[in-house]
Amino acid sequence: MSDKTALVVKMTVDNWNSHLKRTDDLFNELTDEQLAGQVSPHRNRGVYLLGHLAAVNDRLIPLLGFGDQLHPELNDTYLANPDDASKQGVSAQDLRAHWKEINEKLQKHINSLSTDEWLQKHTTVSEEDFAKEPHRNRLNVLISRTGHMAGHLGQLLFLKNKA
Numbered sequence: 001m002s003d004k005t006a007l008v009v010k011m012t013v014d015n016w017n018s019h020l021k022r023t024d025d026l027f028n029e030l031t032d033e034q035l036a037g038q039v040s041p042h043r044n045r046g047v048y049l050l051g052h053l054a055a056v057n058d059r060l061i062p063l064l065g066f067g068d069q070l071h072p073e074l075n076d077t078y079l080a081n082p083d084d085a086s087k088q089g090v091s092a093q094d095l096r097a098h099w100k101e102i103n104e105k106l107q108k109h110i111n112s113l114s115t116d117e118w119l120q121k122h123t124t125v126s127e128e129d130f131a132k133e134p135h136r137n138r139l140n141v142l143i144s145r146t147g148h149m150a151g152h153l154g155q156l157l158f159l160k161n162k163a
Helices: 003-029 032-036 046-063 074-080 092-110 127-132 138-159
Strands: none
Touching: 003 092, 003 138, 032 046, 032 092, 046 074, 046 092, 046 138
């Protein structure tokens, strides 16, 4: 691989790490009471976004070829359905623990991949399709998930001044 390719991979992984740290720091700063609030009227609650981001990151584990999801039970509540305060979800305390566990596993693998490994296909694309569309690689997945996390981080910042 060229030095420029390695630089782009490093910048992308660093960007992921930065957004993950900022999101993690915010989740650690917010109280359970703050997480129970909506980010704005008629929008998601913080606790839902915590569960949603945990579930999205959990699904990254098999998508990037790092093993099985740790908490597939989160998928129905936090991915397949919109926020519904009337339904009993997972507690903020349990979601915080899941978030930490998922990201520890994910980070161990993310930070160990070589440039070549980042440019390999993700697990849901066939060899045939990947030959035609080599951009369907692990790095592209990380780019899209970083943007997704950044968007929700922006929403979650509205909870900081709510009590």
